[in-house]
Amino acid sequence: MKAAVPLYQDLASRLAGLIRAGTFAAGDRLPSVRQASREHQVSITTVMEAYRSLEDQGIIQARPRSGYYVPPPSLDVSKLPMAARHSKKPIIIAQASIFQSVMDLAENGRVVPFAAAAPDDSIIPSAKLASITNAVLRKSRSDALRYTPPMGRRELRLALSRRLLVAGIKAGPDEIITTQGATEALLLALRATTKRGDLVAVETPTYFGILHLIRDLGLRAIEVPVCTRDGMILGALETALKKHRIAACVVQPNFQNPIGSVMDAAAKKRLAKLSEDHGFAIIEDDVYGELSHDGGRPPSIALYGGNVIHCGSISKTLAPGLRVGWMVPGGWLDEVKRLKTIQCPWNATLSELVVASFLDAGGYDRHLRRIRELYSLQCARTRQAVVRFFPPECRVNQPAGGFVLWLEMPADFDSEAFTVSAVAEGISLVPGTLFSPSGGLKNCFRLSCGFAFGPRTLDAIATLGRLVVRNG
Ligand SMILES: Cc1ncc(COP(=O)(O)O)c(C=O)c1O
Structure with missing residues (x-):
């Protein structure tokens, strides 16, 4: 049975719809509380709660002794961040000095955590995981606490083999290796496909963990810019391939x-073909693939052929602390098996059995539907707040999935100095320099929307808006 929506929420979403449709335009005054109560035949309290909820979301503004108004947009929402300027030469990635202090803050519960791309308590199904854990321990007893085989528990590999079909990957359980999160899968994929000094094509901007692995393995990077809507700009990769031998290309297609x-699909097909023609490995990092806001699951590049190593994890969908990830190494299966057996032959057995059981019979699809909606709402609210409080020259992406916002400021903006000012106000975020192999993107920063949006978040965005103006 569908849970009844509280009256005020129902009214708030109807009013938000009228604002979206243009019935109330920027600058218009909404009906007074009394008038709205008569028109919608609800109590005055219900109207006030609805107006307050719309105000919290930044959809309307209260003006003292005047009423509620639709605010003028302060930022042109059609202006998305632009593809980054990129270096065309191979790069030895340097460690950004601000990295450690940004990571240390991830542990600090007192800051507003825009830095951590992690699900919060409302997303993690902890009660369900607890009951599955109890059931697994009751049923399997000490078997749930023994070493796993190096490829991981078969129960999990079987569950993954069924699950990966949705992404267009046909892999039997013996073609899948489970890992400690996607991080270990990415490390094994890079180790299997490259040797010290090799060149790896990498998106700019990209997740900084990938850059750290490339640097620590003694590899060099070649930057390929990413377009806000369509992903990796393949023309730039083709140009690089004409000049350089590239051993691997790390890409997040979804x-x-x-x-x-x-x-x-066309871009994935083209990249798959490039990998075959030029003999490089595609290391596909797909940790956000199941988190589209509209429910559709974009496929893996592997659906279109190519030399693909697919990597994933449940860190963004179930719980990062379980440390369950996987890879489908394709043509590198034997080498990855060999490396895994040396590097870290055993995973967390209990975690693997719990995740296998959740995927098989724990209502994983229902859970995904719920969290996609939450992530989508959290992104939309945070973005609306950015639109309300940030200056018009700012550009912000509009993600169709996942839960991070990427903001681009004018060229002379210093996101590292801005991060320091934000931390002093009790707010964490990640400066753009950490996402760039060449240390560029100083004028950009990332805000994660993994945690529930509330008054504290709204205040934090208002504070950041003020700081952006001061640092600009
Ligand atoms: C794109 C991307 N890949 C990989 C990871 C690491 O995932 P895991 O926690 O499963 O190791 C993250 C975590 O933030 C990520 O954003």
Whole structure:
């Protein structure tokens, strides 16, 4: 049975619809509380709660002794961040000095955590996970606490083999290796496909963890810019391939962190073909693939052929602390098996059995539907607040999935100095320099929307808006 929506929420979403449709335009005054109560035949309290909820979302503004208004947009929402300027030369990635302090803050519960791309308590199904854990321990006893085989527990590999079909990947359980999160899968994929000094094509901007692995393995990077809507700009990759031998290309085709882009079927096909023609490995990082806001699951590049190693995890969908990830190494299966057996032959057995059981019989699809809606709402509210409080020259992405916002400021903006000012106000975020192999993107920063939006978040965005103006 569908849960009844509270009256005020129902009224708030009807009013938001009227504002979206233009019935109330920027600058218009909404009906007074009394008038709205008569028109919609609800109590005055219900109207006030609805107006307050719309105000919290930044959809309307209260003006003292005057009423509620539709605010003029302060920022042109059609202006998305632009593809980054990129270096065309191979790069030895440097460690950004601000990185450690940004990471240390991720542990600090007192800051408003825009830095951590992690699900919060409302997303993690902790009660369900607790009951599955109890059931697994009751049923399997000490078997749930033994070493896993190096490829991981078969129960999980079987569950993943069924699940991956939805992404267009046909892999039997013996073609899948489970790992400690996607991080270990990415590390194994890079180790299997490259040797020290090799060149790896990497998106700019991209998730900084990928850049750290490339640097620590003694590899060099070649930057390929990402378009906010369509993902990796393949023309730039083709130009690089004419000049350089590239051993591997790390790409996030679906809901890229931090841009939120998705490569369409034609682009995935083209990249798959490039990998075959030029003999490089595609290391596909797909940790956000199941988190589209509209429910559709974009496929893996592997659906279109190519030399693909697919990597994923449940860190963004179930719980990052379980440390369950996987990879489908394709043509590198034997080498990855060998490396895994040396590097870290065993995973967390209990975590693997719990995740296997959740995927098989725990209502995973229902859970995904719920969290996609939450992530989508959290992104929309945070973005609306940015639109309300940030200056018009700011550009912000509109992700169709995942839960991070990427903001681009004018060229002379210093996001590292801005991060320091934000931290002093109790707000964490990640400066753009950490997402760039060449240390560029100083004028950009990322805000994660993994946690529930509330008055504290709204205040924090208002504070950031003030700081942006001061730092600009
Ligand atoms: C794009 C991307 N890949 C990989 C990871 C790491 O995932 P895991 O926690 O499963 O190791 C993250 C985490 O933020 C990420 O954003």
